[in-house]
Amino acid sequence: MKEFRGRVIVKGTCTATALVSHEGFNTLASYQTSFLTGDKKATCSDQNNPDIYKKPMAGAALCLPQTIGSTTGGMILYTASDYGRQPACMLFSKPIDSIGAAGVLLSDIWTDAKMPTIDSLGDDFLSYVKTGMTITVKEDGTVLVG
Amino acid sequence: MRLTEEQQEIYDGKKGETYAKVMQTLVRYGELFGAEEMTEVTGEYGHLVTSFGLKVIHPVYKLMDELIDSGVASKQKFTMDPRPLDANVPSGPIKDLVFKKFMYSMQDEYEQQLKKLGLLSEDGFSCACYFDEQGNRPKKGDVLSWAESSAVVYANSVLGARCNRNSGIIELFGSILGYVPKFGLLTDEGRRATWKIELKTSKLPSAQVLGSAIGMKVMEDVPYVFGLSEYLGEELTPEVCAYLKNFGAATASNGAVGLYHIDKLTPEAKELGESLINDDAKTYVIDDAELKRVVDSYPVIWKNPDAKPKMCFIGCPHLSKAELTDWINKICDGLKASGRTKPVIPTVLTSAPGVIKSLKGSEELKAAEAAGLVISYICPLMYCDNPLVHSTPIITNSNKLRTYTSCRFYEDETVLAMITGGK
Numbered sequence: 124m125k126e127f128r129g130r131v132i133v134k135g136t137c138t139a140t141a142l143v144s145h146e147g148f149n150t151l152a153s154y155q156t157s158f159l160t161g162d163k164k165a166t167c168s169d170q171n172n173p174d175i176y177k178k179p180m181a182g183a184a185l186c187l188p189q190t191i192g193s194t195t196g197g198m199i200l201y202t203a204s205d206y207g208r209q210p211a212c213m214l215f216s217k218p219i220d221s222i223g224a225a226g227v228l229l230s231d232i233w234t235d236a237k238m239p240t241i242d243s244l245g246d247d248f249l250s251y252v253k254t255g256m257t258i259t260v261k262e263d264g265t266v267l268v269g
Numbered sequence: 270m271r272l273t274e275e276q277q278e279i280y281d282g283k284k285g286e287t288y289a290k291v292m293q294t295l296v297r298y299g300e301l302f303g304a305e306e307m308t309e310v311t312g313e314y315g316h317l318v319t320s321f322g323l324k325v326i327h328p329v330y331k332l333m334d335e336l337i338d339s340g341v342a343s344k345q346k347f348t349m350d351p352r353p354l355d356a357n358v359p360s361g362p363i364k365d366l367v368f369k370k371f372m373y374s375m376q377d378e379y380e381q382q383l384k385k386l387g388l389l390s391e392d393g394f395s396c397a398c399y400f401d402e403q404g405n406r407p408k409k410g411d412v413l414s415w416a417e418s419s420a421v422v423y424a425n426s427v428l429g430a431r432c433n434r435n436s437g438i439i440e441l442f443g444s445i446l447g448y449v450p451k452f453g454l455l456t457d458e459g460r461r462a463t464w465k466i467e468l469k470t471s472k473l474p475s476a477q478v479l480g481s482a483i484g485m486k487v488m489e490d491v492p493y494v495f496g497l498s499e500y501l502g503e504e505l506t507p508e509v510c511a512y513l514k515n516f517g518a519a520t521a522s523n524g525a526v527g528l529y530h531i532d533k534l535t536p537e538a539k540e541l542g543e544s545l546i547n548d549d550a551k552t553y554v555i556d557d558a559e560l561k562r563v564v565d566s567y568p569v570i571w572k573n574p575d576a577k578p579k580m581c582f583i584g585c586p587h588l589s590k591a592e593l594t595d596w597i598n599k600i601c602d603g604l605k606a607s608g609r610t611k612p613v614i615p616t617v618l619t620s621a622p623g624v625i626k627s628l629k630g631s632e633e634l635k636a637a638e639a640a641g642l643v644i645s646y647i648c649p650l651m652y653c654d655n656p657l658v659h660s661t662p663i664i665t666n667s668n669k670l671r672t673y674t675s676c677r678f679y680e681d682e683t684v685l686a687m688i689t690g691g692k
Contacts, residue, residue: 132301151673152673155654155655156656158323158325158326159325159372159655159656161325170570171568191525192673193318193418193673194318194416194417194418194421194434194435194436194437195318195319195416195436195437196436196437197436197437197438197439198318198319198326198329198436198437198438199326201328201329201332201438202325202326202327202328202329205327205328205331206328219301220489220525221298221302221433221434221435221436221453222434222436224298224301224302225298225435225436225437225438225439226436228294228297228298229294229436229438229439232290232293232294232297233290233294233332234328
């Protein structure tokens with residue numbers, strides 16, 4: 124088991140299975156099909172992201188560098204959270220981007236969803252963590268992997 | 270963050286719980302990026318990115334209702350991104366039914382909510398809200414609360430306004446409060462260039478490809494471009510502004526650029542020159558070979574890469590008046606040269622409602638109609654970005670549309686030849 128430490132964006136604890144995107148997470152592209160089909164597992168529809176394409180995002184510990192893509196991204200993540208289809212937590216290796224920040228804050232303040240969010244976990248975190256590993260997030264921003 | 274007395278009262282709930290949540294969202298948002306204070310939104314109008322009444326984003330309508338029911342109103346009127354539907358755009362009975370009855374069935378209700386919150390006008394739907402015909406053109410130095418990446422990068426770079434790359438909903442909150450957290454592109458420091466781009470091509474590059482190359486390289490950083498004003502000149506003419514609009518949209522969608530400086534051309538580069546560049550700025554040299562490498566790297570995600578295109582979209586972002594008339598003339602000339610009366614591929618030219626209205630009755634629109642060209646205010650991205658259209662082979666000259674949809678990108682000359690049947 125390895126321990127990483129980052130900045131707490133949204134406080135909380137959780138234990139979930141890692142879903143790792145080494146490329147930027149395109150929020151709109153990832154969620155759009157599951158919204159249209161009503162897929163409660165929120166299966167990722169971003170064909171340009173082979174790491175997570177066709178994998179369920181709801182309830183996963185989503186590990187990513189930053190979010191990318193449309194400025195509707197924050198609204199999309201808020202919508203996913205309101206439907207209860209958000210990741211269990213979001214773990215950013217880099218400092219959070221403005222669109223991702225909007226999404227996690229809108230989720231935290233305007234919905235009942237719980238989605239602890241940590242950023243600045245470092246490149247080592249994203250190199251180490253693999254899809255399927257068990258992740259534990261603590262309130263102080265500590266992330267245990269493996 | 271230091272708040273004024275008025276801001277603190279809102280934060281503490283003296284104007285009600287909903288206003289407090291709006292303020293708390295913006296304060297926490299700003300604190301994440303080191304903002305120490307809120308700054309006044311000085312631009313006259315806002316601009317919102319979420320223009321589509323997609324049935325499945327019900328939580329957004331719920332949030333809008335919460336705002337309206339709590340008596341929250343926007344301090345400033347706002348314009349919107351383009352509408353997702355236009356009956357003029359060919360789609361077929363099944364798509365028509367699905368678009369209107371299922372996908373965008375909330376469009377009318379959503380527009381009613383927007384009117385209550387502060388929509389500027391019925392025609393205020395374009396990604397290029399800054400066109401004279403659309404009436405939302407900020408002044409240099411104005412602080413804005415906008416989203417829509419192509420509009421933000423244009424306002425920052427070409428108009429010299431100040432706006433961060435905001436998300437949908439966040440930009441509405443800034444318009445509601447009349448304040449935004451001061452960080453990033455709102456500060457002098459955040460507007461300094463961290464990349465030097467040296468252009469060494471043999472001719473003026475395609476705006477769409479050059480923007481794509483720079484966007485993919487610098488991502489969210491600020492580039493300062495040398496060598497482009499040698500081709501474009503040193504004045505912001507309508508043609509140059511159209512080039513920069515397309516260039517900026519590509520930097521913002523292929524990367525996440527919110528501001529660029531063009532040496533000797535854009536306002537801050539003209540004023541401050543190379544003093545805008547950080548000492549430790551990185552360098553990216555772009556020549557013909559590099560642009561070819563970038564174009565060759567674009568994936569073709571059509572199921573059958575050799576499929577015959579069934580549709581063409583030109584105008585993402587929306588075409589300016591000069592661009593629209595130029596495309597109509599070029600297509601009509603091309604059809605004449607190839608001995609045809611109609612395009613080989615059904616073609617949609619998209620522009621702002623104000624631009625289309627201003628051309629009503631013109632020779633160009635009559636020629637377009639005669640040639641079977643569709644002139645529309647639709648958002649091509651909204652049209653293409655859904656599973657019903659993914660399997661349709663569509664071509665475009667827009668690098669933004671290529672990035673977000675399954676549309677295939679070609680440069681202007683190739684698109685023109687493909688739709689007119691020319692060489």
